[in-house]
Every structure is written in structure tokens, then in C-alpha cells.
Amino acid sequence: MSWTFDNLDLIREYTxxxxxxxxxxxxxxxxxxxxxxxxxxxxxxxxxVVITGxxxxxxxxxxxxxxxxxxxxxxxxxxxxxxxxALTIYGVAIMSRSAADALASVDQTTVDAATAVGYSSVTRFxxxxxxxxxxxxxxxxxVVSVSTIALVSVGVIIGSKNLGYFFQNGKQRGILEExxxxxxxxxxxxxxxxxxxxxxxxxxxxWTEESSARGERATRVRVSPIDAxxxxxxx
Amino acid sequence: xxxxxxxxxxxxxxxxxxxxxxxxxxxxxxxVFVGSxxxxxxxxxxxxxxMVEPTSGEILIDGEDVSTQDKVKLRRSIGxxxxxxxxxxxxxxxxxxxxxxxxxxxxxxxxxESALELLDKVGLDRGLADRYPxxxxxxxxxxxxxxxxxxxxxxxxxxxxxxxxxxxxxxxxLQVELNRLQRELGxxxxxxxxxxxxxxxxxxxxxxxxxxxxxxxxxxxxEILAAPADDFVASFVGADKGKRDLHxxxxxxxxGLTLVVDREGRPVGVLGSKDGRPGGEGSAS
Numbered sequence: 001m002s003w004t005f006d007n008l009d010l011i012r013e014y015t016x017x018x019x020x021x022x023x024x025x026x027x028x029x030x031x032x033x034x035x036x037x038x039x040x041x042x043x044x045x046x047x048x049v050v051i052t053g054x055x056x057x058x059x060x061x062x063x064x065x066x067x068x069x070x071x072x073x074x075x076x077x078x079x080x081x082x083x084x085x086a087l088t089i090y091g092v093a094i095m096s097r098s099a100a101d102a103l104a105s106v107d108q109t110t111v112d113a114a115t116a117v118g119y120s121s122v123t124r125f126x127x128x129x130x131x132x133x134x135x136x137x138x139x140x141x142x143v144v145s146v147s148t149i150a151l152v153s154v155g156v157i158i159g160s161k162n163l164g165y166f167f168q169n170g171k172q173r174g175i176l177e178e179x180x181x182x183x184x185x186x187x188x189x190x191x192x193x194x195x196x197x198x199x200x201x202x203x204x205x206x207w208t209e210e211s212s213a214r215g216e217r218a219t220r221v222r223v224s225p226i227d228a229x230x231x232x233x234x235x
Numbered sequence: 236x237x238x239x240x241x242x243x244x245x246x247x248x249x250x251x252x253x254x255x256x257x258x259x260x261x262x263x264x265x266x267v268f269v270g271s272x273x274x275x276x277x278x279x280x281x282x283x284x285x286m287v288e289p290t291s292g293e294i295l296i297d298g299e300d301v302s303t304q305d306k307v308k309l310r311r312s313i314g315x316x317x318x319x320x321x322x323x324x325x326x327x328x329x330x331x332x333x334x335x336x337x338x339x340x341x342x343x344x345x346x347x348e349s350a351l352e353l354l355d356k357v358g359l360d361r362g363l364a365d366r367y368p369x370x371x372x373x374x375x376x377x378x379x380x381x382x383x384x385x386x387x388x389x390x391x392x393x394x395x396x397x398x399x400x401x402x403x404x405x406x407x408x409l410q411v412e413l414n415r416l417q418r419e420l421g422x423x424x425x426x427x428x429x430x431x432x433x434x435x436x437x438x439x440x441x442x443x444x445x446x447x448x449x450x451x452x453x454x455x456x457x458e459i460l461a462a463p464a465d466d467f468v469a470s471f472v473g474a475d476k477g478k479r480d481l482h483x484x485x486x487x488x489x490x491g492l493t494l495v496v497d498r499e500g501r502p503v504g505v506l507g508s509k510d511g512r513p514g515g516e517g518s519a520s
Binding site: 107115116119120205206207 | 284338
């Protein structure tokens with residue numbers, strides 16, 4: 001444990017930096033994927049462009065991407081921005097497909113009903129389709145979150161200061177403890193992110209979380225004699 | 236008053252669902268479109284609030300062509316109830332009912348207040364207001380659907396097989412309830428169903444469809460039962476099998492009760508006094 005205690009400050013700094021480097025790509029890829037997913041559900045052509053495009057993006061090896069990015073965007077070769085942009089690209093690659101599936105998963109009857117009662121198409125998208133796509137979007141962003149946290153480590157080869165440094169440094173110097181700490185903190189970080197995402201999902205989508213727990217209570221109330229009297233016993 | 240004038244609908248693949256349909260639906264009455272699936276009745280219903288646009292012909296509400304009106308505004312001014320209620324699963328019951336007033340810019344608190352009153356009106360306990368739709372039974376959901384359609388106090392209610400997904404007992408209950416509401420509210424209701432008995436229970440005017448949106452017969456339930464226009468209508472209402480040809484029968488063994496039997500002698504019920512109490516319990520249908 002000596003290495004750990006000697007390097008607590010470094011560990012804290014790199015862990016926080018790792019988290020920071022992961023948060024931005026996760027959020028940005030989520031936001032970018034929604035219009036892409038919307039487009040994918042407009043025409044079959046757009047769908048194949050978005051889905052195939054996403055898959056192709058994901059096949060770009062990370063190392064060359066890190067090297068090429070500074071040539072495309074005005075950043076220094078060792079700038080963390082390169083890493084953030086690269087991770088966003090991978091995030092979008094995964095998430096655009098999820099978003100397309102999520103929006104397609106919304107029950108057409110519900111969408112029709114919303115149209116019939118007088119939602120305009122924009123309001124309907126924002127207030128009905130998007131929230132109802134929520135559970136599938138959530139599943140997608142959880143995958144993006146884990147994958148992004150894992151990929152941040154790769155950034156160490158372009159000088160990013162994150163948990164990946166401990167893998168590399170520990171291996172070079174033969175300090176097993178350092179490698180283990182790096183791995184454990186990566187896993188822990190991924191778990192915390194996942195937990196936060198799930199909690200945010202529960203807060204934003206109470207109708208999914210409560211359904212099973214309160215369904216039973218609904219049944220009880222339905223058969224209670226008082227209710228049966230008041231609601232003319234329609235069950 | 237809703238008027239269909241030579242309305243035709245042809246889908247892009249060439250199928251003609253409705254051809255040259257003309258019909259007038261009087262105000263403050265319930266008109267039921269009945270026919271088997273694919274006869275175009277739902278398409279016609281959906282043309283009223285422009286969910287479907289006719290290929291030719293026009294639809295007028297109180298003399299005004301719907302095609303000249305803004306779709307979204309038009310839909311908000313017409314109540315719509317559909318099968319499986321079409322409630323928004325992510326909104327609480329009270330917010331579902333308040334949907335249209337809120338879309339129209341009514342303050343949320345006030346819209347919810349009125350929504351609670353509407354729950355009373357359709358016979359739902361206010362305790363259900365904070366539930367999500369899937370926590371309700373099918374019958375309760377359907378009542379919420381009706382409450383939502385009434386929320387902006389529209390003149391017209393469109394009902395697209397609203398009670399199709401609930402069991403027969405609940406359905407009968409909902410039909411009675413709808414009749415009670417209609418006596419109170421006097422809306423212009425257009426109701427679509429494939430169930431002729433449901434049509435007869437609810438309708439002031441019944442329109443029976445053949446395939447292709449062609450009217451087989453239109454009239455009051457009594458007119459149709461008394462004089463089916465042709466074999467198709469007769470078979471559709473069940474008159475061909477003698478099901479509607481009823482007469483009374485007294486049997487010694489039944490202790491003086493008067494049975495109602497059909498042409499084949501199958502008992503369909505017991506003749507009772509007007510307050511709904513037959514000489515015994517229930518009916519033999």
C-alpha cells in the first residue's frame with residue numbers, strides 16, 4: 001500500500017481529471033445523438049446514413065485518430081481537447097444508433113393519440129416522443145458512459161493525465177500496486193457514473209420506476225368496496 | 236353538424252377505402268359508424284379532425300370546411316377518445332386529463348383543478364389523479380380517456396372503438412355511463428365500432444357500412460331493426476337468424492314469468508316492469 005499512500009494527491013488529481021474528461025463526451029454525444037436519431041427515423045436513406053456512419057466512426061482506431069485530430073481541429077498535439085473530441089466521436093457512434101432505436105420504440109398509438117388531441121409536431125417530439133424514448137436512451141447512455149471511461153485511459157499516449165497513466169507507469173516501473181489502483185479506480189468511476197445515470201433516469205422518468213411497485217396498490221384499491229361503490233364498480 | 240360531401244380516400248398504394256361518401260351527422264346527437272374492419276369507418280372519423288386527408292370531397296363542421304382550418308387548433312377543439320385510451324403513459328392521470336387545456340395555455344394549477352372535477356364527472360375517484368395510466372384498469376383508463384376528451388369542453392367528440400379493449404361487463408358499464416354523460420352534455424358524438432349491439436345502445440343514428448366506405452343503411456336503431464335494407468344489413472344485425480325477431484312466451488313451469496324468446500324459441504330475457512325489476516333475478520340471455 002506504500003505506493004498508494006505516497007501518491008494520494010496524484011491519484012486524486014488524475015481520478016478527477018479522468019472523470020472530467022469522460023463527462024463532456026458523454027453529455028455531448030447524448031445531445032448530438034438525439035437529432036441524429038430523429039433524422040434516422042425520417043427516411044430509410046437517412047437511417048442507413050446515420051447507422052452505417054455510426055458504425056464506421058466506431059471502427060476508426062483511436063491512436064491514429066488522436067494523431068490526426070490536431071491536424072483537423074486547431075489544437076496542440078498534446079491538448080486534452082483532442083481526447084475529448086475523439087471520445088465524443090466514439091460516443092456519438094454508439095449513441096446515434098441507440099437514439100434512433102429509442103425514438104422508434106415509442107408506441108405509435110401514443111404518438112397518434114398525442115397528434116389527435118392537438119400536439120404540434122415540435123411539442124409532441126419534446127413532450128411525448130423524447131420522454132417515452134427515455135428508457136432506451138438511458139440504456140444507450142449507460143453503454144456510452146462505460147465505454148468512454150475505459151477509452152479515456154488510452155489518452156495517456158498523447159500525454160493526458162488520467163487513470164490510464166497508472167497502467168502505463170506501473171507497467172513500465174513494475175509496480176503492480178499502481179496498475180491495480182488504476183484499474184480499480186476506473187471500475188469504481190464507471191460504477192459511480194452508471195449509478196448517477198440510473199438515478200437521474202429515475203428522477204426524470206418516475207412513471208417507469210414506480211409502475212411495478214405501485215401496480216399492486218392500484219389493484220388493491222380497485223377491489224376495495226368503497227371504491228367499487230364510488231366508481232360504479234367498473235371492474 | 237358535420238357534413239361529409241362526396242368524400243373519397245385512396246391510399247398511395249391504390250386501395251380505395253372510401254368512395255364518394257356523403258352523409259350528414261346532426262348536432263347534439265350520437266352517430267355510430269358500424270362495420271367490419273377495413274370498411275373505412277375509422278378513416279372517415281379521422282378525416283373529421285384531419286388526421287387523414289381526403290383525396291377528394293370535403294368535410295364541413297357547422298358549414299365550415301375543415302381543410303381551411305389549422306390542423307392543430309382544429310384537433311384541440313374536438314375531443315378524441317381512442318382504443319386502449321391512448322393516454323400518455325408518462326403523465327399522471329390528472330395531467331393526462333389536463334392535456335388540452337394546458338396546450339391551449341391554461342395555467343397548470345387551474346387546468347388540474349378542472350381535471351379533478353372531470354374525474355368526478357366520469358365516475359372516477361379523485362384518489363386516482365396522481366397515478367400513472369398503467370396503474371389503472373382498462374375500464375378506468377377508458378374513463379380517463381373520456382375525461383381528457385371533455386377537458387376543453389368541445390362540441391364534438393370523436394370516439395374510435397374506445398371500448399374495444401375492455402371486457403364485456405366493463406364495456407356495458409362504460410356504455411351506460413356514456414349515455415348518462417351524453418344526456419347531460421349533449422355533444423355531437425361520432426362513435427366508431429364493429430359491435431352492432433354497442434351501436435344500438437349508444438346511437439341516435441346508426442350508419443352501417445359495407446366494404447369501401449359504402450353506406451349499407453343509415454337510420455335510427457328502431458328503423459334498422461324493423462326494416463333492414465337488405466340481406467347484408469339483416470345478417471349484420473343478426474336479424475337473418477331470427478335473433479331480433481322476438482316474441483313473448485309464458486311457460487307454466489316458470490311461475491308466471493313472461494319470457495322473451497327469439498324466432499327459434501331461444502330465450503333472450505325475461506319481461507320486466509319499467510323500473511328494471513323482472514319477476515326474478517337477471518335475464519336468461
